[in-house]
Amino acid sequence: MKKIEVPPDHPRRESLEVRERVIEGHEKHIVATAGLLAHGRGEAFDYLIGEKTSEQARRAARAAVAAILSADNPVVSVNGNACALVANDLVSLSKATGAPLEINLFYYAREREDAVLKSLRRAGAERILGTHDRPSTTIPELSSNRRKVDTEGIARADVVLVPLEDGDRTEALRALGKFVIAIDLNPMSRTATHADITIVDNIVRVLPLMNGLAQEMKDQPREELKRMASEFDNRANLSESIRLIMAHLESEASRHISLHENTVEGLATS
Numbered sequence: 001m002k003k004i005e006v007p008p009d010h011p012r013r014e015s016l017e018v019r020e021r022v023i024e025g026h027e028k029h030i031v032a033t034a035g036l037l038a039h040g041r042g043e044a045f046d047y048l049i050g051e052k053t054s055e056q057a058r059r060a061a062r063a064a065v066a067a068i069l070s071a072d073n074p075v076v077s078v079n080g081n082a083c084a085l086v087a088n089d090l091v092s093l094s095k096a097t098g099a100p101l102e103i104n105l106f107y108y109a110r111e112r113e114d115a116v117l118k119s120l121r122r123a124g125a126e127r128i129l130g131t132h133d134r135p136s137t138t139i140p141e142l143s144s145n146r147r148k149v150d151t152e153g154i155a156r157a158d159v160v161l162v163p164l165e166d167g168d169r170t171e172a173l174r175a176l177g178k179f180v181i182a183i184d185l186n187p188m189s190r191t192a193t194h195a196d197i198t199i200v201d202n203i204v205r206v207l208p209l210m211n212g213l214a215q216e217m218k219d220q221p222r223e224e225l226k227r228m229a230s231e232f233d234n235r236a237n238l239s240e241s242i243r244l245i246m247a248h249l250e251s252e253a254s255r256h257i258s259l260h261e262n263t264v265e266g267l268a269t270s
Contacts, residue, residue, distance in 0.1 A: 015043065015051070018085065018204055025084025029115040032107035035081045038164070045185035046202050049241075050248045053209065056240045057201040060232070064161070064181045064197045065097070065213040067229035070222050071159035071179070074099035075129070079106065082163045082203060083116045087123040089207035090163075094125065096214035099161070102153040103130035106166060108145040129153035141172035154178075162191070163203050170194045179229070187241040197232055200241040 022039045025031035031039075068074045076099045078090060094101050103116050113131060120128055129150035130136075137155050138147045146169045149155045160173055163183040167190025173180050174194055182195035183203050192198040199206050217225065 015046075019043070022081065022084050025080065028084075028119070029109075029111050030084045030119055031080040032105075032112065034107060035079075035084075039081060042164075042185045042202070048245045048248065049185065049200065051202070053201050053205045054241070054244050056237060056244060057199055057206070058209065060197055060199040060234075060237055061201075061206060061209050062213055062217075063229050063232035064199055065210050065217055066220075066225040067159050067179055067181060067197060068097045068099055068161060069214065069217060069220075070225035070229060071099070071157075073157045074159040074161070075153045075157040076101050076161045077104045077154065077163070077165070078102065078116065078120065078130075079104060079164055080112060080116060083119050086163075086203055086207045087119050089211060091120060091123040091125045092211045093207060093214060094127075096211060096218065099159075100127045100129050100153060101125055102150050103128065104146055104149070104154070104169075106144055106146050139169070139172050139176065141175055142168060144168065147172075162195070163207075165191045167191045167194060187238045187245070192238060195234065197229070197234055198238060198241075200238070 019039070022031055022036060026033065026036060074097060076090060076094055078101050082090065090101060093099070101120060103113060103120075105112055105116070110132065117128060117131060129152060130148075135151045136148050137151050139149060140147075146166070154160055154173070157178060159179045159181065161181045161183075162170060162173070165182055165184070170180055170182060170191045171194045174196070180195045180197075182191050182198045183201065183206050184192045184195075184198055185200060185202060186192060187198065187200045192200065
């Protein structure tokens with residue numbers, strides 16, 4: 001399928017370009033068909049947060065980077081959608097923090113694994129875990145394909161970043177005693193509510209932010225970073241994220257009422 005060229009002046013240009021990346025990822029077998037639906041759901045929540053990174057999300061991202069930098073064995077889990085959207089940024093974060101990338105797919109197929117692997121290598125990744133030829137074990141709490149984890153990666157990790165994750169595995173990882181960081185546009189999802197830190201924002205904005213923070217924070221004392229991560233209150237974070245959605249909706253409602261009143265007034269005086 002020919003890629004659509006989005007006009008530079010299109011008001012939805014950024015959103016459409018991101019959508020095209022997901023479609024291209026699907027055509028290359030990186031993204032599962034269900035991943036197209038998942039992206040649409042996430043895009044809807046991006047509208048609700050105003051399609052911008054809030055200060056609350058920035059605070060969560062800072063705590064998340066602190067957790068990764070201070071971990072003994074951090075790992076960044078990679079699924080199809082994350083790879084299609086931010087492969088370069090994932091590789092950059094891996095290099096900046098020393099956290100290896102581990103492929104983990106719900107809709108597993110060897111063809112998809114190979115496509116994700118190829119994309120990450122093209123982006124510059126050197127160490128990639130979770131491939132079929134590597135030693136693995138399973139998470140007993142799960143029955144899906146995502147139960148398989150690399151013995152040198154998620155299996156022994158103390159901190160796991162799970163962008164665009166499903167709730168089942170987030171809950172299972174927490175049950176195993178792992179510190180879980182999620183990136184999720186829906187603050188009410190099971191992923192968001194089960195994670196230790198949830199960054200309520202779009203992954204295409206979050207990953208560049210986290211890379212910048214990693215460079216800024218990498219020389220901070222480890223104990224200071226650990227304290228920053230452990231003191232983060234995710235319940236308060238999610239509550240504030242929901243309040244921000246409500247405030248944005250109230251603002252939009254007021255704006256539309258004002259536009260309507262101005263239109264009626266204009267018609268009355270014409």
